[in-house]
Amino acid sequence: MAVQRQPHPRQHQHRPGSPAAFRWSVILNSGLSALQLVIGVSFGSLALIGDAVHNLGDVAGLLLGWGAERLSARAPSKRYTYGFGRSTQLASLANAVFILMASAVVLVEGVQRLFEPVEVSAGPVLWAAAIGVAVNLFSARLFGADAGHDLNRRAAVIHLLTDAAVSAAVLIAALVVGFTGWNWLDAATAIGVGLAVAWSGIEILRQSLSIVLDAVPEGIDQAAVEAALRQLPGVLNVHHVHIWALSTSQSALTAHVVRHPGSIDDLDWLHQAKQRLAQLGIAHSTIQLEPPPQEV
DSSP, rough: EEEEEEOOOOTTOOOOOOTTTHHHHHHHHHHHHHHHHHHHHTTTTHHHHHHHHHHHHHHHHHHHHHHHHHHHHOOOOSTTTTTTHHHHHHHHHHHHHHHHHHHHHHHHHHHEEEEEEEOOOHHHHHHHHHHHHHHHHHHHHHHGGGGGSSHHHHHHHHHHHHHHHHHHHHHHHHHHHHOOOOOHHHHHHHHHHHHHHHHHHHHHHHHHHHHTTOOOOOOOOOOHHHHHHHHHHTEEEEEEEEEEEEESSSSSEEEEEEETTTSSHHHHHHHHHHHHHHHHTTTEEEEEEEEOOGOO
């Protein structure tokens, strides 16, 4: 006889982080983008304009991630029985596309400007870049430890830390231009900015596609999960194991387990299995219990 474990009452609870991190990051980066665009256009810094364009992409990405996180907190329905956790996966994927689009714009403009340097007024650019470093580091700090276990939030933090590095590069370039008059350095910095942004976008795209395609989530070792199930009382075999992500922060498992039915009560065994899987990062699990073949 096959027994299917029932979901634990707390098993399907969504635990979103504080929305304040998204809210303040959107507000601060919107103001920063406007400031950088005005100064970049007024004083001829393509590197600063590139930083502003990337910041605008971040604002769109942060809004998307924020909305997805709110949607993922909605309770499951009769049609969407798993809830809306995958909205955070789609937000991460869209964020990666935004990043790559922004990097392409900056790279094209940087190459063009490299062959036709424009005089840059270093002072205002330097101050705008310094503000960019401060704003982005502060915004990233708002997410705290929440970003460690949620790709949607980690994508936001990567956005912000990349922006801080980009702003630091623009700041250094402005200092050098101010002392040397090498206006071409602004365009070269813009190209470096574009490449750095593209690299971060490719990494987020890779992780997002893995989740969307139901790959085993990063940080979970399928071999270790199967070994943990085999070590439980009375287990003879484990097969048809599938592990995937319900959202950017929650993982699920289904598995068939062959065991001696008399070794321990089925419900007690399932409770032990659930606890062990939770320790390995899997909070949602469905296990089909099967008797040895000769007992069928």
